[in-house]
Amino acid sequence: MNDKTTKLTAIFALSISVFIYACSPKLSKNRVAKQDYDVAAFYWPAYHYEPKAxxxxxxxKGEWEIIYKSTPKEPGHAQPKVPMWGYLDEANPKDMDKKITAAVAHGVNTFIFDWYWYNDGPFLESCINDGFLKANKNRMNFYLMWANHDATTYWAKDNPRKDSVIWKGSVDRKQFDIVVDRVISKYFKNPSYYKIDGAPVFCIYELHTLIAGLGGAEQTKDALNYFRKKTMAAGFPGLHLQGILWGALPSSLVGVPGEKIETQNKVMEYFGFNSLTNYCWAHLQNPDGDYEKWADLSTNMWGGFSKDFTIPYFPNLTISWDANPRFPYKTGYINNPSPAKFAKYVEKAKAFADAHPNQPKIITVNAWNEWSEGSYLEPDTLHKMGYLEVMKKAFIK
Structure with missing residues (x-):
């Protein structure tokens, strides 16, 4: 082989190496890795300092306070939960980088941030704005679930105003329009914002609360149509509205001229929603007792959801449930969850997605960090990285 041939061979090999590097999602830190399934974990952004709270x-330190002060409610009750990474400040980009790095390495390529609007302004946004968006660098996707429920004093274990409402989750049309402008400009336009067929996904937690604040079904339909028009005016092909399927999703609507809206599916069709998922299994089955029994009852409902609705249903996985840190009294909780048991339902979710090839393969998870509800992928001192290793085995080739 002469010098010219050797040089050309070296150049060709280098070119191939550069091409492989550029095309490999695992090697690039500036693009979201491609997976067969999009795995979207709900993220509860309450573990940082929030002046309002x-x-x-x-x-x-945000809700970390009730986590490390939690005590067992009865013998054998596994409290407090202890994070293996310590009590991170999610509004700090360095701490958030640790979460993002672990998430994408273990197959969680999307965070669904609980997003709040109270007292005519945002709440708990520092996690997203100061932590996630500064640390992410387009490594994973994110989208918003408008957690438009009332804020009540159950957050404060020793607060004397038990069960009273601190802030209302409903908004009037003026505030709704402000919310629309904010989420489009601040979040939809971010290159990491999750889209389906080019349309930004926006999830609404309590549809009935939205309807109540806006004054009725017709007013809400008009507001959502306005949201779509504003999204399209911003350069997107549309808005993908996602609903949370649980008891707060109305099964009927009154005052709709010329139409009978008497099922949850008809409600979704009336407002033009595009997909559904669950937030957690605690919304489907009473969270008390054996994990596998609870999981079987919840996941066995997926087939019915798929048949009952004309829009796609995306299956939800839930790690466990124990919201006792938030309450001065004992509430029901799940016994003996484990990564090995959870793995069974991960495979069930993949099989469900595979059986519905005409819709995106999206699986939602409760949650990345719901420590106060005992449902989290983040490592604790009991299971270590166990739950994340289950995710990695299932979703990373």
Missing amino acids: EFLFPDK
């Missing part, structure tokens, strides 16, 4: 959490 200082009267609830005077330690200025």
